Amino acid sequence: MATAELESREWYVASYAPTGVPNSDHIKLRTLTLSIPDDHVAFQILYVSIDPYMRTQLSGLHDGLSLPQIPLGQVITAFGIGKVVRSKDTNFSEGELVMSRICPVAEFGVLPSNLLQKINHAHGVALPDYLSCLGMPGITAWVGIEKIGNAKAGSNVYISAAAGGVGIIAGQLAKVKGCRVVGSVGSDHKVKLLKEECGYDEAFNYRIETDYDAALTKYFPNGIDVYFDNVGGKMLEAVLNHVNHGARIALCGMISEYNKVWKEREGVRNLLNMVGKEVMMKGFMVGSYYNHFEEFVKEMEVHLKEGKIKSKHKIYNGIESFLESLTSLFSSSNVGKVILQVTP
Ligand SMILES: NC(=O)c1ccc[n+]([C@@H]2O[C@H](COP(=O)([O-])OP(=O)(O)OC[C@H]3O[C@@H](n4cnc5c(N)ncnc54)[C@H](OP(=O)(O)O)[C@@H]3O)[C@@H](O)[C@H]2O)c1
Numbered sequence: 001m002a003t004a005e006l007e008s009r010e011w012y013v014a015s016y017a018p019t020g021v022p023n024s025d026h027i028k029l030r031t032l033t034l035s036i037p038d039d040h041v042a043f044q045i046l047y048v049s050i051d052p053y054m055r056t057q058l059s060g061l062h063d064g065l066s067l068p069q070i071p072l073g074q075v076i077t078a079f080g081i082g083k084v085v086r087s088k089d090t091n092f093s094e095g096e097l098v099m100s101r102i103c104p105v106a107e108f109g110v111l112p113s114n115l116l117q118k119i120n121h122a123h124g125v126a127l128p129d130y131l132s133c134l135g136m137p138g139i140t141a142w143v144g145i146e147k148i149g150n151a152k153a154g155s156n157v158y159i160s161a162a163a164g165g166v167g168i169i170a171g172q173l174a175k176v177k178g179c180r181v182v183g184s185v186g187s188d189h190k191v192k193l194l195k196e197e198c199g200y201d202e203a204f205n206y207r208i209e210t211d212y213d214a215a216l217t218k219y220f221p222n223g224i225d226v227y228f229d230n231v232g233g234k235m236l237e238a239v240l241n242h243v244n245h246g247a248r249i250a251l252c253g254m255i256s257e258y259n260k261v262w263k264e265r266e267g268v269r270n271l272l273n274m275v276g277k278e279v280m281m282k283g284f285m286v287g288s289y290y291n292h293f294e295e296f297v298k299e300m301e302v303h304l305k306e307g308k309i310k311s312k313h314k315i316y317n318g319i320e321s322f323l324e325s326l327t328s329l330f331s332s333s334n335v336g337k338v339i340l341q342v343t344p
Pocket residue numbers: 051052053136137140160161162163164165166167184185186187190230231251252253254255256257284285286287328329330331332333334336337338
C-alpha cells in the first residue's frame with residue numbers, strides 16, 4: 001500500500017451502560033486516520049470475535065470478571081484476524097495473516113508487532129475457526145470439561161447456553177469422552193440442532209420449561225456430575241438441587257446477570273447442598289490456562305479431522321453490524337460462535 005496513512009472506521013465507547021443491553025448511545029462508529037509508527041504493523045481486519053465479556057467492559061463499574069473497563073472515547077478491542085497491508089517490522093510482510101487479542105473493532109488496525117501472532121493457516125481450516133473451536137472459546141470449553149469438570153466416560157454432564165460459542169464445543173468434547181450430555185438453550189430450533197447435529201443426548205428450551213427444578217429432575221434422573229455454567233442466576237441455583245456427591249461445577253460465565261448491577265442479580269440460596277454433597281465449584285478465567293494452548297490445539301485438531309467435533313458460526317457482515325452482533329448475544333437468536341466479518 002503506497003500511502004503512509006490509512007483511513008479506517010472504528011467502534012468506540014461514548015458512554016457507559018451500567019444496566020441493560022448497550023445501545024447506540026453507548027457505542028458509536030467514527031472515522032479516523034491511522035499512521036504507522038516504527039516497529040508497528042498495519043492490517044486490514046477480516047474477522048472479529050464477538051464475546052459476552054465485551055459487554056462487561058462497557059458498564060463503567062467494577063465487575064466480578066475483573067476485566068478493565070474501556071475508558072470513554074477509546075476504541076473497543078476484541079480477538080481478531082487481519083491481513084498485513086503495511087509493515088514497519090521486517091518479520092512481517094504484506095499479505096500475511098495475523099491475529100491479536102486486542103484487535104480494534106475497526107476496518108484497519110495498527111499494533112506493535114509484538115502484539116501480533118502469525119496464523120499458520122492449515123489446509124481445510126476455515127479462518128473463523130481460529131476464533132472459535134481452535135481459539136479462545138474452544139480452549140474455554142476444554143478447560144471447563146477437561147481440567148475443572150474432570151468429565152469421565154459415563155459422567156452426567158449439564159451445559160447451559162449449550163449452543164453458544166463455548167457451550168457447543170463443551171458439549172461435543174464431553175460426548176467425545178463418553179459422557180451423557182444435556183444442554184439448555186433458548187429456542188426449539190437449537191434443541192433440535194444439539195440433538196441431531198451435535199450428539200447431545202438431550203436438550204431443553206429453558207424459555208418453555210421455565211420450572212428449572214422440574215426440568216432437571218426430568219433430564220437428570222441420575223443426578224448431575226459435571227455442570228458447565230455459562231448463565232449463573234436461577235439456573236445455577238436449580239442445578240445445586242440435582243448435584244451428585246463429589247460433583248464438579250465449572251463457573252465459566254453468568255450471562256443471565258451481565259446486564260444488571262450486582263444488587264439486582266439473582267442470589268443462590270441453596271449452597272448448603274455443596275457442603276453435604278462435597279461439591280467442588282471453581283470459577284476460571286481462560287487466560288490463566290493459555291500455557292495449555294498447544295496441548296488443547298493438538299487434541300482439537302484431531303477431533304475436527306475425525307469429524308467428532310463440528311464448529312458452527314453465526315457471521316454478521318460489515319463493520320456497521322457490530323452493535324447488532326453484540327446485542328444479539330443477549331437474545332437466543334444465534335447458533336454457535338458469533339463473528340463479525342469486517343472484510344469479505
Ligand atoms: N471464564 C472465561 O474465561 C470465559 C471465556 C469465554 C466465555 N465465557 C463465558 O461463557 C459464557 C458463554 O459465552 P459464549 O461466548 O459461548 O456466548 P454465546 O453462548 O455465544 O452467546 C450467549 C448466549 O447466551 C444465552 N443467553 C443470553 N442471555 C441469556 C439469559 N438471560 N439467560 C440464559 N441464557 C442467556 C443465549 O443463548 P440461549 O438463550 O439460546 O441459550 C446466547 O446466544 C458467557 O457467560 C461468557 O461470559 C467465559
